Every structure is written in structure tokens, then in C-alpha cells.
Amino acid sequence: MSDSITLKSNNKNLWGGGVEPFKASYGKLMMWFFLISDAFTFSAFLIAYGVIRLKHPAYEGTLSDFTFSQSYWPVPEKVFEAFPFFHGVELPLVFVGLMTFILILSSVTMVLAVEAGHRMDRKGVEKWMLWTIVGGFTFLGCQAWEWSHFIHGTDLGSRLLDGSIIYGANLQINQYGPPDFAAFFFFITGFHGFHVFSGVALNFLIFYQTTVGIYEKRGHYEMVEKVGLYWHFVDLVWVFVFTFFYLI
């Protein structure tokens, strides 16, 4: 008899166990907490970029006179102005913009997959997960092209003070400006790209488990929501990288 009384008083306590105070499952909360820690990592990267950039002299002249130099920080829109199959045409930030649109669209298809999951619509989840995976792969392909172009450099390269000409960039030299600029490009877009890659792998896992009917048997599609949270976060990080690395 006394047992039932104890149980009753426990039920009234929101944090006493047995209820979900946040109305969210364990797995979803853990995904949120992981994403906070990941947000701190990316913030640290972007703030470190800001510190190193402010440590270097800024370019003072007009945009039309801009040339690559080791003595000041480059203007990003002068560095990222190439587009596949348009060799020699100056298209500032157009390719990065295209990548941004691709990632936003694949975020939208992910929301549609989650929505289909709420309705237990297996065919809908399969369709939208597939589009999300296609978007992720397209983004990765674009990034591979951008890295390749950045590493190989422009036709004219950049002349150093001793008269030698360097082409492209790696972790030692950088034709676009101070070597730190290339290092941060590789680290920030690389770390983000690795997140996209992991996201595509997780999305594929979810797609596979949907097709074999695991979630249908389980009775809910919450795994789609959890991986969806991660995928939107990758998009969110890109929004910040786009502004603080490419636009400013």
C-alpha cells in the first residue's frame, strides 16, 4: 500500500524521473547538446580567423586595383571568383553562392522528409531523403572543385619580393595573400566539408533503414528527425562561414 503512495508523489515531480521535462526524447536532447559543443568548435575557428585577419594589415586601395600580395589580407571576393567551365571570366562569389543555395535546398528536402515521417509515409521519406543525399553529394563535389582551383591557382600566379612567381596555395605558400589565409581556408571549409560528408553518410544510413522498413516496424520515424537536426546544423554553419569567410 505504501508503495503506491510513493509512486503518486513522484509523478508530481517534473525532474523526479519517469517524465520528459523538455517533452523531447533522450536521443534528441543528446543531439542538441552535441550540436552546442560543435557550435563552440566552429565559433572558435571563425573567431581565430578574425584574430589573424585583424592582426594583418587590411587592403586599403580600390577593388579594381587589387592585386595579390603577401603584405596585406586579400579581399575574399577577389580570391573566389572562378566558376567551372568559365575559365578567365571574373564571377565573384557566384560559385560559393550556388553552393549556398544547394545546401539550403537540401535542408528543405530534409524538413520534407521529417514531415513525411510524421505521417508514417514511407515512400515520402524515401523520396525526400534521396533528394537530401543528392544535395549533399552535389555540395561536396562543388567543394572539391573549389579546393582544386584554390590549390592550383590562377594563370598569372603572384610575384614574391625576390622576383619568383608562385601559383596556388598549400600550407606553406599562398599566392592569394599571407599563408595564414590559405591555412584558415583549408581548416574551416575542410572541417565543415567533413561534417557534410558525415552528414551524407548518416543520411544514407537513414535512407537505407527506411527502405528496409525498420522505422515502420518501430512505429515512428524519430531517427529522421535526429539526423535532420544534424543536417540543418551543417547548413547553419555554412550560413556563418559564407558571411564571415567569403562576404566580409
Added chain:
Amino acid sequence: MLEPENSFVTPKPADKSKIWKIWKVAIILGVVTAAEFYVALQFPESWKEFKLLLFIGMTFIKAGYIVGEFMHLAHEKKTLMWTILIPTVFVIWLLGAMVIQADAIYQAIYS
């Protein structure tokens, strides 16, 4: 054991207004991104600080829609929402501290 080829679960019909709401957020994100382009390439070079302010503002509009609508945080319990949002003030602190630090390094090297 053989798995049945077709599922016996009948999906609930889609709510058109819900789907439209998702696409509306997508359109807003697209339009804001396009506006960022316009500011970056068409606004005069001399408006540096103003452009910076616009970029940061538009970034936070986009971030708000992604976190609030796509990640559904605006519709979760308020305690959960603040548990996620409040820790990000540490980022603002780090940003402020490091900008001051960076300026000090610059002054030490170049003046």
C-alpha cells in the same frame, strides 16, 4: 522469415498548409541570400561598416529561420529553447575578448 513486400501502414494525408509553410521559409532563406549578394557586389565600396552591419543582420535572420523553423526549436518547450540558446553568450564573450586582443597584437607589430 519473409518480410512482406508492401507495408500495411497507410500514411496519413499530407497537410498542404504545413508543406507550404516549409517552402515559405525556404523562399525567405533564398531571398535573404540573394540580398546578401546584391549588397556585396552592388553597394559602394566605401560603405564598409554599413555593409558589415547588413551582412551580420541578414546572417542572423537566416540563422533564426534555420534554428527556429527547420530545427523546430521555436516550437519546443521554452525551457529547452533557452537551455540551447543561453550557452551561446560565451561565443559573444569570446568574440569581444579576441577582437580586443587582435587589435593589441596589430598595434604591437605595426605602430
